[in-house]
Amino acid sequence: DVSMCNVLLQELEKAGLLNKTKIAEGGRKLRKNWSPSWVVLVGNSLVFFKDPKSQTPSRNSRPESSMDLRGAQLQWANDLSSKKNVFKLRTVTGNEFLLQSETDSLINEWFNTIQNVIERLDRE
Ligand code: I3P
Numbered sequence: 001d002v003s004m005c006n007v008l009l010q011e012l013e014k015a016g017l018l019n020k021t022k023i024a025e026g027g028r029k030l031r032k033n034w035s036p037s038w039v040v041l042v043g044n045s046l047v048f049f050k051d052p053k054s055q056t057p058s059r060n061s062r063p064e065s066s067m068d069l070r071g072a073q074l075q076w077a078n079d080l081s082s083k084k085n086v087f088k089l090r091t092v093t094g095n096e097f098l099l100q101s102e103t104d105s106l107i108n109e110w111f112n113t114i115q116n117v118i119e120r121l122d123r124e
Contacts, residue, residue: 014041014113019083019100020048022065027094034083037064039099041113044069044121046089067091070121074114087111 020037022030036051047066068091077088077098085107086100101107 011043012040013117014110015039016106016110017051018107018110021098022095023080023088023098024090024094024096032098034100039110041117044117046114067095067097069114069117072118074111074118076111089114 038049040047071092073090
């Protein structure tokens with residue numbers, strides 16, 4: 001509906017394709033499984049969708065997962081991967097994700113945007 005679309009358009013801060021792997025769930029370490037993910041920053045959350053290129057077109061594109069950025073920790077984490085341009089996000093509940101891009105400018109934009117959201121939430 002139109003009003004919901006307006007809300008989403010207002011709150012949509014950023015969207016794009018990044019490589020993603022979850023490395024911990026509730027503080028418990030997980031095996032890495034890198035895959036391209038369509039990442040959307042909307043309101044206080046990062047929402048992850050499957051790479052649109054790797055799935056058949058569908059109107060029912062539910063998110064794979066999402067994370068609340070309130071209280072989250074963000075840090076560069078090139079020591080945690082052989083890939084370049086990697087940062088780590090940790091939720092208050094102990095879920096940890098690595099996000100990566102081969103493009104320096106793109107990963108820097110994501111880092112700065114997410115950091116701004118976390119800092120804004122910290123001040124609230
Ligand atoms: C992992 C896979 C990951 C790699 C990870 C490997 O092997 O190659 O890409 O992480 O390294 O263990 P597998 O497919 O057998 O699970 P990076 O690409 O981020 O280096 P790691 O164990 O040193 O984290």
